Amino acid sequence: MQGSANLNVMVKAARRAGRSLVKDFREVENLQVAVKGPGDFVTRADLAAENIIREELTNARPSYGWLGEETGEVAGKDPTRRWIVDPLDGTTNFLHGLPHWSVSIALEHKGEIVAGVVFDAAKDEMFVAEKGAGAWMNDRRIRVSGRRNLHEALFATGVPFGSKRTLPATMQDLAALMPQCAGMRRWGAASLDLAYVAAGRFDGYWEREINAHDVAAGMVIVREAGGLVESLHGGDRVFEKGSLIAANGEIFGRFASVLRERA
Numbered sequence: 001m002q003g004s005a006n007l008n009v010m011v012k013a014a015r016r017a018g019r020s021l022v023k024d025f026r027e028v029e030n031l032q033v034a035v036k037g038p039g040d041f042v043t044r045a046d047l048a049a050e051n052i053i054r055e056e057l058t059n060a061r062p063s064y065g066w067l068g069e070e071t072g073e074v075a076g077k078d079p080t081r082r083w084i085v086d087p088l089d090g091t092t093n094f095l096h097g098l099p100h101w102s103v104s105i106a107l108e109h110k111g112e113i114v115a116g117v118v119f120d121a122a123k124d125e126m127f128v129a130e131k132g133a134g135a136w137m138n139d140r141r142i143r144v145s146g147r148r149n150l151h152e153a154l155f156a157t158g159v160p161f162g163s164k165r166t167l168p169a170t171m172q173d174l175a176a177l178m179p180q181c182a183g184m185r186r187w188g189a190a191s192l193d194l195a196y197v198a199a200g201r202f203d204g205y206w207e208r209e210i211n212a213h214d215v216a217a218g219m220v221i222v223r224e225a226g227g228l229v230e231s232l233h234g235g236d237r238v239f240e241k242g243s244l245i246a247a248n249g250e251i252f253g254r255f256a257s258v259l260r261e262r263a
């Protein structure tokens, strides 16, 4: 895919951050046996990745705003554009030496996500999309699955951990969906869950409590792959509501109706 100058800047930043994280990931695997564990090391790796991305994007587009998982919101001279960045999505996977995490970079223009990059550095899979230009993985065009029935569908979700308030509703979602689908996966990285919906690997994904930086890039990749993305509460106010449903157009209605019984 011959992307725009903005997309090329995003891909370059994601690759550079990915190289740094792959190096750190090898050290994390060694630290699994340490009594203290790799917690502090992963925090430093996460921050280093965000600094790399911010350096690349700010040098290329100094006037754009910034919303990063680790550094928060920084207004830019251009009030219409901002980067939305999760330098390490799938932090818990990374911490435990599981090779399923990503660098997620989105570009928002006037409140709409217009470009997204989700880079799985461990598997060398670069998912990209720009509004109106389709969705791609490693320069191969991707599209959502064509499955039409819930009973043949494979879904992904994020199950809240700890005392998150949405845990009871999520458990009810699982109880309602699992008897009528082909399977469920909870792989711990929303950006990759969405990228897999776009690639037809998953038929749908939902999560009741998400952050903009986790899903912004994946949202445009799903939409450009022909999928639908809405807030679990209805409409497209995903960031405001902090919830998301994504699926191919054939399954979306029935999938959403099962989940919205408890919205």
Ligand code: LIP
Pocket (backbone or CB within 6 Å): 086, 088, 089, 090, 091, 092, 157, 158, 159, 160, 161, 188, 189, 190, 191, 207, 214
């Ligand atoms: C993760 C999300 C995932 C969610 C996890 C966590 P992080 O983001 O990608 O979907 O279920 O609780 O929030 O924290 O690894 O950047």
